[in-house]
Structure formats: C-alpha cells, structure tokens
Amino acid sequence: MNVFELMIEYIKEGRVKIDRSKFEGKLATVHDPCNYCRKSEKTFGHGYYDDIRWITDQICTDWVDTYPTKENNYCCGAGGGAWAMPYTAERLYYGRKKAQQIKDTGAEICVAPCHNCRDQIMKGLTPEYDLGIETFYLWELLSEAIVIEPWSEEEQEKSLAEGAAQWEAFGIEDDEDDWQPPE
Numbered sequence: 001m002n003v004f005e006l007m008i009e010y011i012k013e014g015r016v017k018i019d020r021s022k023f024e025g026k027l028a029t030v031h032d033p034c035n036y037c038r039k040s041e042k043t044f045g046h047g048y049y050d051d052i053r054w055i056t057d058q059i060c061t062d063w064v065d066t067y068p069t070k071e072n073n074y075c076c077g078a079g080g081g082a083w084a085m086p087y088t089a090e091r092l093y094y095g096r097k098k099a100q101q102i103k104d105t106g107a108e109i110c111v112a113p114c115h116n117c118r119d120q121i122m123k124g125l126t127p128e129y130d131l132g133i134e135t136f137y138l139w140e141l142l143s144e145a146i147v148i149e150p151w152s153e154e155e156q157e158k159s160l161a162e163g164a165a166q167w168e169a170f171g172i173e174d175d176e177d178d179w180q181p182p183e
Contacts, residue, residue, distance in 0.1 A: 003138075004055065008051060011055070018146065018147065019146075023060045023109065026109050027064060027106060028060040028063040028064075028107055028111055029065065029066055029110055029111070030053055030110075030111045031113075032066075033076075033112065033114035034079045035114055036048045037070070037071065038071055052111070052113055055141075055142065060109070063107075063111075065105075066101045075094070076112070076116075077093075077120060078091055078120030078124070079116055079117075088124075091120065095124060095125045095128075096129065099131060109134050110133050110134070111141055112136070112137065115137070118136075121133075121135045
C-alpha cells in the first residue's frame, strides 16, 4: 500500500475527517509527478493520476486541472536528480513550461505529491517565474484540513487494548501500566 491508497482508505472509512472550508475560496491545481504517475503506470501498471485528484477533491472545494493533464502533463524539471545537482539554471529552464502551465490555471495552490516536484515548484519555479502560489505536498494539504476531535472513553480503551495486544504479540513486557492517554 502506498501513501495515496492509505489516505483514500482513511478518508473513505471516516478515520480522517476533513474541514473543506480550510481552502475554500482558493483555486487549487494538481501536478502529476513523473515517478508517481507516468513511471508507476509503466512499471506497475497503475499511475496515481486519479488517486491524487480524488484526494484533492475531498479537501479543496475549487480545483482545476492543468492542460495538458495526467499522462501528458509537463515534467517540473527537477526529476532524475536534477533538484539535488548543481544545475539550477538548466532545471529552471526545463521547468518553464510547467511554470506557464500552472500560471495558466489561475490557481493559488499547487498540489505536488513528490518531494522533488514540490521543492522545484515552491523554491525554484515560483520565485523564478513569479507564480504567486502556495505549494503543498498532498499529505500536507490533507493534514492542514484534518479535523481533530477528542476520542471517547470507549475509543481510548479500545486503543489501549489494541496496543497491549501488540506488545504481547511481540513478546515485549510493558512496564508502564499506569500510562493514561492525555486529556
């Protein structure tokens, strides 16, 4: 299971509750990372294009796709180690199409699930091409919108019992029997 599948599972099961008003009034767009999308599709038979969009749609009330999109989306220019290498001028030049693509959407938020893509868009393309956007990892976007509710006593007891069962299954003695969940 990867992080996209885990987020989808948690959202669908209600384990994660989302405050959709968090980004209300801000137009978002999605960047399709080469590794998670095109390369995963070629290597594993599944690119995570729709997974990324489904999660974004659960969080953002307003979002728009780039054009072209999905398997035809532009690379940000940071892949293949370019972000970590001393080729800043080349990396920014290669990313110019991505910068224009983002700008053309009118978005104020760019969701970039990959660490290289996020850094390139946030730290490279945004200042270089004056994009005026916020860039978020997909998990970061979700964490910003999570509603945190206190657990009931029943949920706390269930959690403690599950934890104790795990310790026992691993053969580890828990010497902190007096531990209580924070209030």
